[in-house]
Amino acid sequence: MQVLLDGASMLVADHERVGLVGRNGCGKSTLFKMILGQECLDGGNIDIPKGYTIGYLQQHIKFTHPTVHEEACSVLKVNEDGWLEEHKVEAILFGLGFDEESMQKDPMLLSGGFQIRLNLAKVLASEPDMLLLDEPTNYLDIVSMRWLSRFLRAWKGEVLLITHDHHFMDEVCTHTVGIHRHKMRKVKGTVEKLRETIAEEEEVAMRTQENEQRKKEQLEKVIERFRYKAAKAAMVQSKIKAAAKLATGERLTHERNLDFNFKNAEFPGKRMLQIHGLSFAYKNENGYGPELISDLELEVFKGDRIAIIGPNGRGKTTLLNLIAKEFEPTQGTINYNPNLKINYFGQTNINRLNLENTVEEEIASAIADVSQKSRARSLAGVMMFSGDTAMKKVKVLSGGERSRVLLGKILANESNMLLLDEPTNHLDMESIESLIDALEDYDGTALVVTHDEELLHAFATRLIVFDGGKCRIFEGTYADFLEKVGWASEKKPGGSNSANIKVSNIDVTDDKPVSSTPRTKEDRRARADYIAERSKVIKPLEKETARLEAEIAKAEALGGELEAKLVAASESGDGNAITSIAKDMDENKKLTEELYAAWEKASAELEAAKDKYKLD
Helix, strand or coil: CCCCCCCCCCCCCCCCEEEEECCCCCCHHHHHHHHCCCCCCCCCCCCCCCCCCEEECCCCCCCCCCCHHHHHHCCCCCCCCCCCCHHHHHHHHHHCCCCHHHHCCCHHHCCHHHHHHHHHHHHHHCCCCEEEEECHHHHCCHHHHHHHHHHHHCCCCEEEEECCCHHHHHHHCCEEEEEECCEEEEEECCHHHHHHHHHHHHHHHHHHHHHHHHHHHHHHHHHHHHCCCHHHHHHHHHHHHHHHCCCCCCCCCCCCCCCCCCCECCCCCCEEEEEEEEEECCEECCEECCCCEEEEEEEEECCCEEEEECCCCCCHHHHHHHHCCCCCCCEEEEEECCCCCEEEECHHHHHCCCCCCEHHHHHHCCCCCHHHCCHHHHHHHHCCCCHHHHHCEHHHCCHHHHHHHHHHHHHHCCECEEEEECCCCCCCHHHHHHHHHHHHHCCCEEEEECCCHHHHHHHCCEEEEEECCEEEEEECCHHHHHHHCCCHHHHCCCCCCCCCEEECCEEECCCCCCCCCCCCHHHHHHHHHHHHHHHHHHHHHHHHHHHHHHHHHHHHHHHHHHHHHHHHHHHHCCHHHHHHHHHHHHHHHHHHHHHHHHHHHHHHHHHHHHHHCCCC
16 A cells, blocks of 8 residues: 555645645645545545635546537626626637637537646636646646636635646745655745755754664663663663654655756767758648648757747647658658757657557667667666566556656667657656756757746757747747747737736736746756755764764763772772772863863854855
């Protein structure tokens, strides 16, 4: 039986928007099910006020009305004037990417992603007291995500949000709760604030355990020494009780992160590929449909970091498939440098995994050199499939686990160009940070389709933008794009994604400024270096003070023994023994004073170091 939560507690106060974070499988979604009464509690209770309503984003599809518009309006209540606030629903549908035409469609004919969006629209329009949103951005494009962020910041009730998107969570939430070691820890502020708080508490807990373990070992030595002496029986029992209270907690274990690097293949020269006059449209029964890509011109050079961005269904993945030679252009050409070696991470590739293979076998299948097949086990370990989990069949893995298997296959081979289609889907926050680090360390070129704004800010130096019915190249970062160009729908006065939408009593305007660019790899490394430096300075001082404390204890114990011997020698009148013992006592007294002086100095240095290296 796997323990998810044990003695965990949390309070959501009025108007709080709370982000729930933790590793995949830690119990976030299970907590939602318990709040909704879909899972039973093994202990404790969840208190919900009487009459308090909760809106939950359902993944289950069940529609009963003939059009999208009618289905979305089905959650509305007739107001005092006897009419439905349809304008509220329409604003939400527009914000989530629906257009006038799609509103009149049969909801059962929508794609799976847009069916989930329709469910989300119904939840938002129903205006419950609390929203429970489990990965609401999974089926949204970047424009809809930005609209939803503004909408939730203006929400007047409470929100509990699960998302792997660090940037989105920080934009929306007032508080962050982490599920960590089966408990829940809540802080006011961002994900980073929570991590820093937990890191500091972990360090204190680890140090406390080490101190208690050391004290316990000292007590056990005393117990063993006097265990069989009747005169010391009471003292021994007291020490046994004291030892039993120390270091009884479970030893803290290190929680693993993905930590990997893409293997770079050498590339002589500069230009990797050239796209000229590229156009593409899908074939249908009448010939060809509308063009997704029209007359695209692009040169890709060694070291480029290119993000492909835009609303869903505009051709982003299609462009990757064209470059990967999965599709043939309708018109135009793609010229490849003969030294180009491509690795492609895409949904079609995940679907092509051999379900009957084990994780290790599937990764090994990507290793061409037979003599290197043994690397598959270590690569499985890097992807967090260690030990017996590397022997799991692919068919029993979750979507996130299958993504990690595909990443393992990509790591198995050298490349000088990576094509990555939504690589952050199904990954938790820690894994996404490892992916960003790996991309920053990669010497080759990378083209990434993503809606994750944190990844965009950290990664891209060039953009291919699908927006406003066009595909164009933007030379610059994502921050530059937002400042100089921006999304077409966000620039329309009063448009569906503009910041002044009013939805019933919900005024969709920002109640806090957009957060700054997410912490870069340099920032993360700087903090890691700072913590390492702190540990390098403080740990030796802690060890030295502990050593001096142990030496002082020994000296004081020896002083007691010498006093007892002196009394015995005095009673027996042994002059030589008295002289010898008195000399030993004098030397021990001097040693004790020196030890105390050294301890006071080390303690002062330790306190000064802690003041200097504070973890704010």
